[in-house]
Amino acid sequence: MRIDVVSIFPDYFAPLHLSLVGKAISSGIVELGVHDLRGWTHDRHNTTDDTPYGGGAGMVMKPEPWGEALDALEELDPAPMTIVVPTPAGRPFTQELAYELAAKQRLVFACGRYEGIDQRVIDHCVEHYEVIEVSLGDYVLNGGEVASLAVIEAVVRLLPGVIGNPESLTEESHSAGNGSLLEYPNYTKPPVWRGREVPQVLLSGNHGLVAKWRREQAVERTRSRRPDLLAPDGRD
């Protein structure tokens, strides 16, 4: 998969070279390009924003640098681009959407700042590319950078070869193989820590009982913390 990011703060994306995503890049599973939007400005101050038509607080990102950036990215690689636009007005980001994005050949993250990007850029993208506006949640960040980092990490770990043991993907919270329940609690050695014991069933060696206990824990956690994830009748 090829991933491009366009931002006025490209330094935000340096941590992508760490850990699993970093390995995915160095092993060639992911090709990452991080681009400074200011490289597509032509004035002395590298201006990327201006006051909103109609008035109001805040600034809006100008369309011209974005237009040039998208044209240039299109030239870089022939694979069809899926443009991901992080915005609190977007489709809520879920594990299901992460799987959907992981199936794409090429993702381009367009990180807006301030009050967002001139709407004509989005309309232009809709006409020329696939566009997915994505919200990380019902709160407001200062821009699309942190949301893009979260989406990139969630997507890249789903790509074949990124996670050593692919079974861990099916067991974790929010995965379809788990009935979309939250994950059960986990324990490791020592068996007693500060007087707290590991649940006996996990030491029993009885795989059937362990599986049953984990499922009960997952259902109970989901019922108490995220009842919205369970079916309307309260059963999973």
Ligand code: ADE
């Ligand atoms: N940009 C600002 N707030 C955001 C949010 N909640 N999700 C995605 N992008 C954003």
